[in-house]
Amino acid sequence: MQVSLSGFVDALVSLFDLEPIDDNVFRGKSPDDDRQRVFGGQVAGQALIAAGRTVEAGRAVHSLHAYFIRPGDPKIPLLYEVERIRDGGSFSTRRVLAIQHGRPIFNLSASFQQDEPGPEYQASMPDVPPPDSLPEFSKAIQESEDPMAGWYSKARPFEVRFVSEPVMGSGSVAPREPVQQIWMRAAGILPDDPLLHACVLAYASDMTLIDAVLLPFGKSVIDTSVFAASLDHAMWFHRQGRADEWFLYDMASPTSQQSRGLASGAMYDRSGRRLITVMQEGLIRIRRP
Numbered sequence: 459m460q461v462s463l464s465g466f467v468d469a470l471v472s473l474f475d476l477e478p479i480d481d482n483v484f485r486g487k488s489p490d491d492d493r494q495r496v497f498g499g500q501v502a503g504q505a506l507i508a509a510g511r512t513v514e515a516g517r518a519v520h521s522l523h524a525y526f527i528r529p530g531d532p533k534i535p536l537l538y539e540v541e542r543i544r545d546g547g548s549f550s551t552r553r554v555l556a557i558q559h560g561r562p563i564f565n566l567s568a569s570f571q572q573d574e575p576g577p578e579y580q581a582s583m584p585d586v587p588p589p590d591s592l593p594e595f596s597k598a599i600q601e602s603e604d605p606m607a608g609w610y611s612k613a614r615p616f617e618v619r620f621v622s623e624p625v626m627g628s629g630s631v632a633p634r635e636p637v638q639q640i641w642m643r644a645a646g647i648l649p650d651d652p653l654l655h656a657c658v659l660a661y662a663s664d665m666t667l668i669d670a671v672l673l674p675f676g677k678s679v680i681d682t683s684v685f686a687a688s689l690d691h692a693m694w695f696h697r698q699g700r701a702d703e704w705f706l707y708d709m710a711s712p713t714s715q716q717s718r719g720l721a722s723g724a725m726y727d728r729s730g731r732r733l734i735t736v737m738q739e740g741l742i743r744i745r746r747p
Contacts, residue, residue: 467646470615473500474507474657482540484508488532496530496563498688499664501556503657505566508538509552510653517550517570518698519656524566524691531558548572580696583730589641589704592619616662617645621706625669625678633676636711636721638669644702658701659734660693663723668740670711671719675744685743689718692737699725699733717743 469489476484486504488496502524510519530536536556543551549571556564595618621639625631642662648654668686669679679686699705709723723736 466615467644467648470644470658470661471648471654473661474503474654476504476508476511476538478511479537482512482542484511484538484540486536486538488530488536491532493532494529496532496536497661497664498526498691499661501526501530501536501564502566502664502691503661504536505538505554505556505564506568506660507653507657508540509554509566509568510570510656512540512542512552513550513570514545517572518652519695520569520571521694522566522568522660522692524564526564526688526690528558528561528563529687530556530563534558536563543567548574580732583706583726583732584639584708586621586639586706588728589619589643592621592641594618595620595624595640615645616642616665618642618666625673631676631678634673636670636673638666638673638709640666640707640709641704642707643704646702648700648702652698655699655701656695659699659705659725662701662707663693663725663734663736664688664691664738666707667709667721667723667736667738668719668742670709670721671714671740671742673711674714677744683745685741685745687741689739689741694735695733696735697731697733699727699731704728705733714742717741 473489476486479485488500506519506522536558539555539557541553543553549569552568554566555562619641644658648658668688672678677684706726707723709721711719711721713720718739719742720739724732725734726732
């Protein structure tokens with residue numbers, strides 16, 4: 459396949475081109491996009507690529523479990539220390555610690571498995587309109603009167619098309635059921651590296667998931683009265699998929715309490731194959747006027 463990368467997708471790929479410092483130590487960087495803290499999907503994807511680079515060929519990631527410990531500083535590099543927990547006959551286990559300013563900000567455990575055919579079953583993909591029939595979000599928001607249109611319409615490494623009505627703007631909106639569905643794909647063709655595609659999907663998994671928790675409260679993550687941050691994140695990779703082809707991200711929130719909201723997600727390719735299951739708990743604080 460011929461690789462053709464747009465500028466911002468090229469920048470996304472460069473995020474996962476970690477610099478090897480030692481056999482089990484890697485250094486990553488953050489994009490220059492004026493963030494106050496490192497995006498959670500970035501550090502999860504970089505930690506996963508660090509873990510995967512220490513695993514023998516032929517073993518694909520099948521799960522990860524991670525905790526966000528401290529906010530990351532986007533102005534300095536991140537150091538990823540990989541611990542080789544075990545290499546068994548079928549599985550490899552790795553633990554990764556992300557460090558900044560001499561302190562851990564994130565840890566991740568990941569497991570990799572060699573290909574092993576077995577009995578297969580999955581729940582059906584939701585019946586939703588295809589992505590080609592839906593408007594591109596960045597273009598739709600440009601044509602709206604939303605005061606945050608400029609922020610939303612910035613060039614981003616993913617194309618996004620909402621199946622359900624998106625919650626936009628910094629003001630309150632009508633409360634609704636905590637369910638959200640979007641089609642996504644990288645906005646360019648990625649190299650044929652299955653680990654890279656898994657890491658890009660991990661990056662994407664953190665982009666909109668916590669939004670579902672706020673829907674019953676009529677809020678969005680950019681509402682000035684809302685503070686939202688990821689606490690932990692888990693993913694199960696059922697099948698290998700391409701991040702540069704359309705995938706449906708089906709999200710829902712079953713509960714929110716103690717200032718913590720739980721959200722679940724499922725990623726499907728266009729043929730209906732379930733690629734990934736995601737669970738995340740986020741810290742949700744709504745400030746009183």
